[in-house]
Amino acid sequence: MSFYMELVDMKVLTANRLDDGAVVYIGKAAPWVEDLASALVAVDAGAEGQLTETAAAAVKARRVVGAYLMPVTVEDGRILPASVRERIRAAGPSNRPDLGKQALAPALPR
Amino acid sequence: MYRYDEFDQQAVDERVAQFRGQVGRRLKGELTEDQFKPLRLMNGLYLQLHAYMLRVAIPYGTLSPRQMHMLAHIARKYDKGYGHFTTRQNIQYNWPRLVDTPDILADLATVEMHGIQTSGNCIRNVTSDPFAGVAAGEVEDPRPWCEIIRQWSTFHPEFSYLPRKFKIAVTGSEHDRAAIKLHDIGIRVVRNAEGETGFEFWVGGGMGRTPIIAKKIKDFVPKADLLDYATACLRVYNELGRRDNIYKARIKILVHEMGLEKYSALVDAEFARSRGTVKLPDAEIARIQAYFAPPAYEALPATSTGFEAHKFEDKGFRAFVRTNVHAHKVPGYAIVSVSLKAPGIAPGDASADQMDAVADIAERYSLDELRVTHEQNLVLPNVKLDDLYTVWQQLSAAGLASANIGLISDIICCPGLDYCDLANARSISIADELQQRFADLERQYAIGNLKIKMSGCINACGHHHVGHIGILGVDKHGKEFYQLQLGGSGAEDASIGQVTGTGFPPERIVGAVETVIGTYLSLRHGDAETFLDCYRRVGLAPFKAALYEAR
Amino acid sequence: MKLVKNASLIADGRKASVVENDWTLVDDDAELPEGKAVVVSLARFRAERDKLVGRNAPLGLRLKSNEAPASVADDLDRIALVALEFPIFRDGRGYSHAVQLRQRFGFDGEVRAVGDVLWDQIPHMIRCGIDSFEVGDDFPLAAFDEAATVFTRHYQPDTTGRPTINELRHG
Structure with missing residues (x-):
C-alpha cells in the first residue's frame, strides 16, 4: 500500500435493498451492486457528495433504505471495509460461511 | 394447550390483512421508511445487517408439533433453512424478504401464530416457565394467565406507544425458570391462606444498560383484578415514564427514580378508580383453563426397568439422562430438555429438519407438546420413562442430543x-x-x-x-x-x-x-x-x- | 391542515368527513377574538381562568403530551373541546389522557388529536375516545374508512362501548 493511499479518506456508499433487505453498494458500473468488489470508491468530498445524492434519490425511489457512507481501505486493488461490522455485512455471518455473499464468492475479504 | 376460537383467529387474520396493506403502501411509496418502521416492528420485522429479520412469538413458550412443523416450513420456503430460538421465547428468521412477509404471517396465522408485538414500544410476547404445568411443586399452571394477558395486551389501544418496550413474565413455581425479577412486570401465581389463587406482582426489573432487580409491589392481587391492576401499573407508566431519553424510558427507571412507595401509591389510586373496568369473568377463566387441563397421562409406575437397564448399559444415554432429563409431576413421566447448544452451531439455532424431527418426536412421545426456553433450548414436557431411550436415539439421529443442559457449554x-x-x-x-x-x-x-x-x-x-x-x-x-x-x-x-x-x-x-x-x-x-x-x-x-x- | 370528524363512525358505519374547524387557536399573547370559540394553552388557561370561563363563547383547551387532564378536572364541565398534542407519533401519553377524559372524568365534549397523527394510529385513537383529528391537507381519508373496518372485534373494553370479545363469548 502506498503512502498516498493511507492519507486519502476513502468511502463506499452502502444501503439495504428495500424489497429483500440485501446489502448493496453504489457500484462503478451500476447504481446498486451486491459485491463490494464492484463498488465505487469515493476519494474526495465531491465524490462523496455525488454518492450521497445518488443514494438519496434511490431512497426516495424506494429502491434502498438506510443508506450511509462507510470508510474503506484499498489493498492490492481490493476494497476492505474499515470496521468489523462492515466486513461482516460484506461477507455474511462469520459462523456460517455457507450463508451470505461469502457463499457465492468465497474469496471475499474477511 | 390453547386453541384459537373464531374471535382470536379473526383478530390475527385481520392483522395479516392490515400488514399486507401496510407493506403495499410502503412499496408504493405511500409510507416513508420512518413511518413504516414502527408498523413493521409491531409485526416483528426488523432490518438487520444482512437482511430483514422476522421475529415470531411463541407465546409463553408452548408449541404444538403442528406449529413446529410450520416453523420448519417457513424456514425452508422463505428463509435459508434454519431459525434462531431467542432468549424471549421467540423464533427469528434471518433472511426473509419484505415482499414475502405478509405471506409468511398468513402461513403462521393458519397455525395460530404471529409476530404481533414482538417488537416496538408495546407489551411484548408474554413469557413463562418452560416447565409450566409439568413441574412438581407448582402452585398452578401459569399459562392460562399468560393467555389471558396475551389477549388483553393484543392491540391494546392505550398501551401501543409506551415510553419503551414492556415485558411481562409469569411463573407458577417457587423455583423461577422465567426470570420474573428481570421483567418490567413479573408475576408469580400464589395461593392465599383461604386457598384462593392470586398473583404476587414484581415491577421494574430489567437488564440492558441499567440492570435492576424488580421490586415486589403487591403480595396478592386477586385473580379477578389481574388485568385491572396491570392496567393501573401501565397507565401510570405510560403517563410518567421518561420520554426524553431512550435509555431511561423503561419502567425500571421510573420506579427507581420515583421510589417504589410513590409509584405504588399512584398505581393504587388508579386501581381504586378503574377497578372493575376490564372484566375477567369466571367463565372466561374456566374456558381458558380447560385448554390447559393435564393431558391423558397413563397410570405408570414411578420407575421403569427398561429405562434403568438402558441407563446402565449405555454411557451416552446415561450422560443425557444426567443433565437433560428432569422430574415430572406425574409418576412414570419425565421432562426432557433438548439442547440447542451443539458444538459448532450458534446457540439457539435449529435447522428446518431438526424442527421437523423434534415435532415428530413430540407428537409420538410427548403428548403433542413442545416448549421453548429463554435459555434457548427446547423441551419435550411429557415423555414416558419407558420411551426415554427411543427419544434419545431419535434426538441423536437429528443432532439434538447434546448432553449439556446446565453445564458450562449450555451457553x-x-x-x-x-x-x-x-x-x-x-x-x-x-x-x-x-x-x-x-x-x-x-x-x-x-x-x-x-x-x-x-x-x-x-x-x-x-x-x-x-x-x-x-x-x-x-x-x-x-x-x-x-x-x-x-x-x-x-x-x-x-x-x-x-x-x-x-x-x-x-x-x-x-x-x-x-x-x-x-x-x-x-x-x-x-x-x-x-x-x-x-x-x-x-x-x-x-x-x-x-x-x-x-x- | 384539515379537520376530520369521526364521532359516529364506529356507531353507524358512516364514513368520516372533513368538517369546518369552528375553533380558533389563540396564542398565549394574542387578543381573544370576540364571541368566537377559542382554544387556549393550559398555561393561558391557568393565568386567565376566570376571564376565559366567563366569556360568552365555547372554550377549548390544548394540552401538551406532558399535561395531564387531571390538572383541570374541576373545570372540565366548562370546557367543550380538549385538543391533545401528539408531538411525535411515538409519544403515546395522549392515549392515556384521552381514556382518562372519557372514563375517569366522563368528559363528553370533543377530544381532538393534533400533531403527528399516523394512519395506523387512528383505530387506537378512536378506541381511546378521540373523535376528531387535525391532519395535513394530503392526509388520506381512506385511513379513516380503514379504521372502521380493520379490526372487527377487540379484546379490551374501550370508550366506543362496543362489546368486547369476552362479552361476546360469554353473553
Whole structure:
C-alpha cells in the first residue's frame, strides 16, 4: 500500500435493498451492486457528495433504505471495509460461511 | 394447550390483512421508511445487517408439533433453512424478504401464530416457565394467565406507544425458570391462606444498560383484578415514564427514580378508580383453563426397568439422562430438555429438519407438546420413562442430543455482530470457542452447574448481567472487546453480576473464563459448592486477583 | 391542515368527513377574538381562568403530551373541546389522557388529536375516545374508512362501548 493511499479518506456508499433487505453498494458500473468488489470508491468530498445524492434519490425511489457512507481501505486493488461490522455485512455471518455473499464468492475479504 | 376460537383467529387474520396493506403502501411509496418502521416492528420485522429479520412469538413458550412443523416450513420456503430460538421465547428468521412477509404471517396465522408485538414500544410476547404445568411443586399452571394477558395486551389501544418496550413474565413455581425479577412486570401465581389463587406482582426489573432487580409491589392481587391492576401499573407508566431519553424510558427507571412507595401509591389510586373496568369473568377463566387441563397421562409406575437397564448399559444415554432429563409431576413421566447448544452451531439455532424431527418426536412421545426456553433450548414436557431411550436415539439421529443442559457449554448467547444491527461485537464466535475449550464432558461435570450468558452489546439480549459468568461484547476504538461479569443470577435468588475490571480482546476472553473457572475450582468448599455459591461466599477479590495480577 | 370528524363512525358505519374547524387557536399573547370559540394553552388557561370561563363563547383547551387532564378536572364541565398534542407519533401519553377524559372524568365534549397523527394510529385513537383529528391537507381519508373496518372485534373494553370479545363469548 502506498503512502498516498493511507492519507486519502476513502468511502463506499452502502444501503439495504428495500424489497429483500440485501446489502448493496453504489457500484462503478451500476447504481446498486451486491459485491463490494464492484463498488465505487469515493476519494474526495465531491465524490462523496455525488454518492450521497445518488443514494438519496434511490431512497426516495424506494429502491434502498438506510443508506450511509462507510470508510474503506484499498489493498492490492481490493476494497476492505474499515470496521468489523462492515466486513461482516460484506461477507455474511462469520459462523456460517455457507450463508451470505461469502457463499457465492468465497474469496471475499474477511 | 390453547386453541384459537373464531374471535382470536379473526383478530390475527385481520392483522395479516392490515400488514399486507401496510407493506403495499410502503412499496408504493405511500409510507416513508420512518413511518413504516414502527408498523413493521409491531409485526416483528426488523432490518438487520444482512437482511430483514422476522421475529415470531411463541407465546409463553408452548408449541404444538403442528406449529413446529410450520416453523420448519417457513424456514425452508422463505428463509435459508434454519431459525434462531431467542432468549424471549421467540423464533427469528434471518433472511426473509419484505415482499414475502405478509405471506409468511398468513402461513403462521393458519397455525395460530404471529409476530404481533414482538417488537416496538408495546407489551411484548408474554413469557413463562418452560416447565409450566409439568413441574412438581407448582402452585398452578401459569399459562392460562399468560393467555389471558396475551389477549388483553393484543392491540391494546392505550398501551401501543409506551415510553419503551414492556415485558411481562409469569411463573407458577417457587423455583423461577422465567426470570420474573428481570421483567418490567413479573408475576408469580400464589395461593392465599383461604386457598384462593392470586398473583404476587414484581415491577421494574430489567437488564440492558441499567440492570435492576424488580421490586415486589403487591403480595396478592386477586385473580379477578389481574388485568385491572396491570392496567393501573401501565397507565401510570405510560403517563410518567421518561420520554426524553431512550435509555431511561423503561419502567425500571421510573420506579427507581420515583421510589417504589410513590409509584405504588399512584398505581393504587388508579386501581381504586378503574377497578372493575376490564372484566375477567369466571367463565372466561374456566374456558381458558380447560385448554390447559393435564393431558391423558397413563397410570405408570414411578420407575421403569427398561429405562434403568438402558441407563446402565449405555454411557451416552446415561450422560443425557444426567443433565437433560428432569422430574415430572406425574409418576412414570419425565421432562426432557433438548439442547440447542451443539458444538459448532450458534446457540439457539435449529435447522428446518431438526424442527421437523423434534415435532415428530413430540407428537409420538410427548403428548403433542413442545416448549421453548429463554435459555434457548427446547423441551419435550411429557415423555414416558419407558420411551426415554427411543427419544434419545431419535434426538441423536437429528443432532439434538447434546448432553449439556446446565453445564458450562449450555451457553446463552445473542446473535451478536454476525447478524444484529445493534451489536458492537460478535458473540457466536466466542461461544463456539468456549464450547471447544470446555468440550470434555468430565471436565464440565467437575465444574458443575454453571451458566455463561453473553451479549454482543449493552442491550443484554444475551442476559449477561444474570449469568453466573457474564460476557459483554463492546467496541473499543473499532475493535471487539469483552467485559467479564461474575455472580449474576436470573433465578429466584436474582442478582446482577459484578464487572471484573478491564475487558479482554477476543483472543484472551476464553482464557480469562478459564482463569475464573480455575480460581473457582481451587476455592470451592467441596464438589457440591456451585460456582455461584462459591462466588457469593468469597466475593470478587480472588477472581480479580487471578485475572489481573499476573498481567 | 384539515379537520376530520369521526364521532359516529364506529356507531353507524358512516364514513368520516372533513368538517369546518369552528375553533380558533389563540396564542398565549394574542387578543381573544370576540364571541368566537377559542382554544387556549393550559398555561393561558391557568393565568386567565376566570376571564376565559366567563366569556360568552365555547372554550377549548390544548394540552401538551406532558399535561395531564387531571390538572383541570374541576373545570372540565366548562370546557367543550380538549385538543391533545401528539408531538411525535411515538409519544403515546395522549392515549392515556384521552381514556382518562372519557372514563375517569366522563368528559363528553370533543377530544381532538393534533400533531403527528399516523394512519395506523387512528383505530387506537378512536378506541381511546378521540373523535376528531387535525391532519395535513394530503392526509388520506381512506385511513379513516380503514379504521372502521380493520379490526372487527377487540379484546379490551374501550370508550366506543362496543362489546368486547369476552362479552361476546360469554353473553
